[in-house]
Amino acid sequence: MTPIAEARKFYARLMAANAGSADPRLEGVFAAVAREVFLGPGPWMVVAGNGKVETPTADPVHIYQNVLVALDADKGINNGEPFLHAMWIGKVAPKPGETVTHVGAGTGYYTALLARLVSPGGAVTAFELESSLADRARKNLEAYDEVAVIHGDAVISSLPPSDIIYVNAGVAAPPAEWLKALKPGGRMVFPWRPAERVGLAVMVTRTDKGLACDPFMRSWFIPCIGASLASSAARIDRESAARSRSIWLTSEAAPDRTATAIIGDVWFSSRSIGPS
Structure with a gap:
């Protein structure tokens, strides 16, 4: 086994262990998708x-560890922390x-991992606001027929309509249309940043x-343009x-005494809605 293949294999094992997922495919996709390509x-x-x-050096062995790699240093955009994404994907x-x-x-790195996990038969729609990054993602994902950038x-x-919405930019609240796009049984994970000093990952x-909500860890991402910090x-x-x-839409239910946050046309509640 070559040094890079050995590094990638160990990296994949670490990612799967950190994810705590029961899906045995997770380690395989982290091993199969070459991070350096992206x-x-x-x-x-x-x-x-x-x-x-x-x-x-330019030896890719250096990036097969839990490190953030800059994509656009001037704008603070990086490739994301692998441990965090392994947990979220799991x-x-x-x-x-x-x-x-x-x-x-x-x-497109994590897009590629998601595409591998929904294959065969799945599809991924990848949105990217920065034109230079979108161009790179489109080129990097040419071999993934199931992906549209x-x-x-x-x-x-x-x-x-989505089974999964995977958000990699901080929002004050998920737009109502995102919530409406979730299919029955659908899951969304997003970085919730309703205030300057509040950063949580929410499932x-x-x-x-209704829409069950689980704030499961602290999380900080760059702001999502058009849906970032709420009013102070x-x-x-x-x-x-x-x-x-x-989570509730104000158009469907008025906020009540259980409200923990009311942001635009979405409000969060401490009320558990229980399993389906």
Whole structure:
């Protein structure tokens, strides 16, 4: 086994272990998808703390670890932390034949992993707002027939009916149209940032009783243009946000005393709606 193949195999094992997923395919897709293809030519700039460190050489062995790799350093855009994405992908549990919408696809690395997990029979629609990144993603994903890359704004676009919506940009609240796009049993994972100092990863599941909500870890992403920070008047604190157990559209149900956050036409509630 070559050094890069050995590094990729160990990296995949670490990702699967960190994900805590029961899906044995997860390790396989992390091993099969070459991360360096989606990063451009090395050496690469690795984000570390408040600074950046360049890899010693262009040998891809350097990027098969849990590091953030810059895609557009000036705009603060990176390839994402592999451990975090392994956890998120394990949590939304993509299955063959499902449809995925990826919001904030970057250059397509995690899009490729999602595509592998919904194959055969699945499809992925990948939105990327930055034109240069969308162009790179389209080229990087040419071999993935099940993927369509859209250079566009997912906040104002119509999302296709989706089993999974995978969001990689911080939102004050998910737009109502995203919630409506979830199929029965559909899952959405997104970085919730309703206030400057509040950052949580949230899993939403459409049940026959409504939209169940699970804030499951802290999370910080760059803002989603058009759906980022709420008004400072909202005064939402992390403790209240973390108590959220369901999400409602104000057009379908008026906020009540269980409301933990009311943002535009969406409100979060501490009321659990239970399983389907």
